[in-house]
Amino acid sequence: MKYTEGPEIRDTKAPSGPIEDRWEKRKFSAKLVNPANKRKLNVIVVGTGLAGGSAAATLGELGYNVKSFCYQDSPRRAHSIAAQGGINAAKNYRGDGDSIYRLFYDTVKGGDFRARESNVYRLAQVSVNIIDQAVAQGVPFAREYGGLLDTRSFGGAQVSRTFYARGQTGQQLLLGAYQALERQVAAGTVEMHTRHEMLDLIVSDGRARGIIVRDMVTGEIERHLADAVVLATGGYGNVFFLSTNAKGCNTTAIWRAHERGAYFANPCYTQIHPTCIPVSGEYQSKLTLMSESLRNDGRVWVPLRKNDDRAPGDIPEDERDYYLERIYPSFGNLVPRDIASRAAKNVCDEGRGVGPGGLGVYLDFRDAINRLGRDAVEKKYGNLFEMYERITGENPYDVPMRIYPAVHYTMGGLWVDYDLQSTIPGLFVIGEANFSDHGANRLGASALMQGLADGYFVLPTTIGDYLANGPYGDVDEEAVAEAEIKVRTKIDRLLAVNGTRTPDSFHRELGKLMWDYCGMERTEESLRKALERIPELREEFWQNVKVSGTAEELNQVLEKAGRVADFFDLAELMCLDALVRTESCGGHFRAESQDADGEALRDDENFAHVSAWEYSPDGPILHKEPLEYEYVKMTQRSYK
């Protein structure tokens, strides 16, 4: 795939000066919308996860006229609901040395120096307010006997700053946002559109002014206009087919916005989560995450010997290799995700993996149960143990869990500036859909923090500044009609092929290809292979896909086919991005770039930048945004 390089891109919205003051400065300089005018301003928010749900609710509270969209039958079902482990906040309630600065530092370092300092500092600052907000809404976080909030530690941190609600933190936080959203629906400030899928962005006079959606029940194509559009449509991990994401997670909304001019940043930054339940067969439809919090008390090991097929209980202590504790003595089982995942891959590649196909490692709770008692372990992790037993038929109180890495999160996403605005004026992108805060690797419990920071606190301020600078005139009817025709044409094309393979069979093949060639380890050779294979497979898709039914009804095959079509295009850009970035950083591991110990080797001289890709029918155009570190000194990460 050929690409060209365009001019550098800069984030012009982040104020300068001491980092502690930047957000205050930006808030103060942001223009305010007169309360009486807010009612006349329309904002579309696509997505009702933590980011979109909290944003729509807050914009409604502020008095804007909001339209909210999701593809599920209720906003409460967004994929955020599945987050298990917890949410970070620099509350320092434990007095264990935490601070805003430390959370900032950990996040920049955890992201392997590929995130912006200003954004991350703001995130750490705002984290504190999120917990206050959630508690006030009635989110039932875990508490101690004294009535105060409990916390736990998570990977990549040496302090205990993760707030949690048993293994269902995402659910409880999302229900808080959902309830706030429904309160605004009742108040008449938010109009809710469930079972609606966004299929295009309307750009008029260079500004985002609305969206084209399909009513997934009737098949009707609708146009919705607004003064600004917010995308909060989540991550694109499902490009790999198998991932821990919900089945409906997709790239369609952000990809189609990309085709309309929004730059796509760092598409190759993918997070592979170390603790998932291994694949059991060909029919596998998704992978299930076992929360990282389990690594607080569970110990990861494999047999010392290769192909050791003894039952785990029969392997004596001195024939076990607790490899994370051995290689990384200071962080042990709590090293960041990218490191834990690759270490698991390495021991399995050595032939020391366990379970079917040797693609698994043990996560053992024996010592924790002996130390804390079964009751205490059950209190902390009961629902996770149950979930594991349900899927595998094995009881983790007696036999160690078997886990293996799986695709989990995408750090890449649409490029946004400090205001969370994309390269299309009036298009804002929040939550996992943007690229902003996690660099090349996200720390556990930081996605929930970012989604809610964006939605409750950052976007409501910055979007006000954009709207206050309006009005932006009438929407060009031609632009709307063109977008609508584009959507209809694509649907008709999908239905017309009438081939012999289902959308899912193509998706599976694409996913396997991405996992093999652009997964945990990438090489120039593998990426070139992928870049050759993807266009061929896409060609076959458009010649041979079978979509049953019609466009004018609830048609889940048609929905799927549209999403798979976009995954092809995205997959190609991911591989290109991975090919061009010849360094290793965070979740992006290029086998050619490693140190003597096999650790990821960054190349700061050539790659201390964000890769922001512009769409062009003649091939993508790469714009680099240089990254500068004024506060955290760039060092090679070490968790030893």
Add this chain to the structure above:
Amino acid sequence: MNLTLRVWRQSGPTDKGRMVTYKVEDVSPDMSFLEMLDVLNEKLILEGDDPIAFDHDCREGICGMCGMVINGVAHGEQRATTTCQLHMRHFEDGAEITIEPWRAAPFPVVKDLVVDRSAFDRIIQAGGFVSVPAGSAPDAHSVPVRKEDADAAFDAATCIGCGACVAACPNGSASLFTAAKITHLSLLPQGQPERLSRAKAMVDQMDAEGFGGCTNTGECTAVCPKGIPLDTIARMNSDYLKANAK
């Protein structure tokens, strides 16, 4: 394993609907129930048939999107399990399995096994929240909460809004769903100011949606994938009575 499925097919809200029989072969015991249906659907698509429409998303028991009445039981016979978490190892080779949608007047069928549960959102809209605009909250530690209360509130708050309780109830009552939210918020200090008005508004909305009354049969809690206890309903009723006495 080989199975015979009898599945409810209904092309849309106005269609009368009927049971249709399908054979599924080579089912692995490690498959989930929905993966078994995926396999059948792939076959139907290629044969030019309409695949069976069903709602699903997270496939790990938390989004509340899936729900089928399997052999007459909401989410199937496995206790505390959503349809997506049900695995085929719990069925016998050669078994005949009937699959139907939630059946309740306030949950009209959209297509096949997909129903419209928007009534639940409207019950929440009526009062299932604490009124606290973003940015107005005091420090989280300003009000300690007894651990017992926080834990009990959590137990009620785990409701996933799937609607199995309604499907299982002979009266089609939504009491367990409504009571779970009322209990969650009424156990916490943050939920006190609106406690009685919330209970009244939510119960009134539940009735307005056409859900039936509760006669304490306990079918709801028996099928609830999160095991929401029946005593939440007593709490709801008591708050509702107090609200009306005012």
